[in-house]
Amino acid sequence: MAYSQDTIISYKKRVLESVEVDLLASYYSQDGDNAAVTGGIGTEELTDLASSIVVSIPLNDDAILKIDANVSAYTSASSSNVDAFDTEGQAADPFVASSGASGSDQWVNGVIAYSHSSDDRNNIWGANVSVSKEYDYFSIGFGGNYTHLFNQKNTEVSISGNVYFDQWKLIYPEEIRESFSEDLASNVIIDENGNILARKGLPTDKRNSYALGFGFSQILSKRAQGSLSLDLVQQEGLLSTPFQRVYLADPDLPDRIYGNGFQFADDIERLPSSRFKVAIGGRLNYYLNEVFVLRSYLRYYQDNWGITSYTASLEVPIKLGDFFTLYPSYRYYTQTKADYFYKANDALSTDAFYTSDYDLSSFNAGEFGFGVSYTDIFTKVKLLGYGLKSINAKASYYNRSSSLSYFMVSGGLKFVQD
């Protein structure tokens, strides 16, 4: 076949050559002594088993459809104590799980995402829809994103937007469930004998979240590249958890303690119905040599609840030949407390907002991680028409200055269609 001299034949590389399947799973175990469900005093023992399957399908040379399905099943001692009185023969105890149905639940989530690349691969746009479900919670989300590459694909800028519409089922602590009224001037009504006559019901069971993200990445040299990202998030509606107890410090309010030190709720957590968050993150990766790579990350976060936080992490992949890589890592995190955080028996009923959720307290945390991966670019191991491309495993240990710690192992298999 002959072509004239000015005929240019160009071939597009497919954005994804064949179907890829990721099978992922994790086991998580945490413990601590500051459960929010029992007002900041009580066991935080929790275990979670999670699994995900992610299927990426090339629709044509330019487009990819990604289906991401997730299931997470947990058992939580503190959640079981939403109703601490239902265990036959066992006195209520904030440090012991009850047999309540709220002690376990499943989170189910699905995301479908579509992305399309231009012929020169310099413009990529995408859209996604997501659905999540728990016993007391349902969410639907929509998002879109656009990425532009230029400077011979050395520079990349991106913008993304996501909205989530969450619907909650309001579940209050068992012992005060009947005491909520719609129209009260204050959070709690206390009579002259220190009895709480009524509590103000939560005004909404909906939460809307609006997120806007900007990204910038740059190849800095033949061995280094970095990125900056900025996330702006506005949340409105129910931002508190209805079954998290608060113990108040009002002098005329007696502590009502039952069983083995279990204290009746004075009120529930109260938080503002609006929150604005800003997070700025930076990554810098450096290819040291054929054995070592340095992967660093920094983040600054601030919100209008008074929380400021810093995150720093470093991971050093160590290549052991063509197939195996080790991934030691360390992450440090620190945050200031929310304006509305009080330890048990510190807040007053006259405060508009209060919580004893230690996730909103001031703390530092360190996390050690160690991972290993096996990669076979020739996919020699076959299963049902798919070749095994990689195996990944990681263990991590997290320790927080507020007594909470967790241990986690996760693993993943990646297959590609032959």
Added chain:
Amino acid sequence: MKKLLILLIALGFLSSCAVVKEYEKVNINDPDMALGDKSIKRFETSAQAYREAASGANGGKTGGGCGCN
């Protein structure tokens, strides 16, 4: 905070570096040089989003859709 901002701004100015050609990107294209996280990191990122007040700017959830903060 100031140091972090200076570092981030400096990274932005580095975009004026010499362009790296496609055939010179052998090291940049190493999978461990990717600017995103590996897929199994999603569980760790999710746990952090539940146990910490901060979220976002890390490819994970920013609030909503997860029942977390």
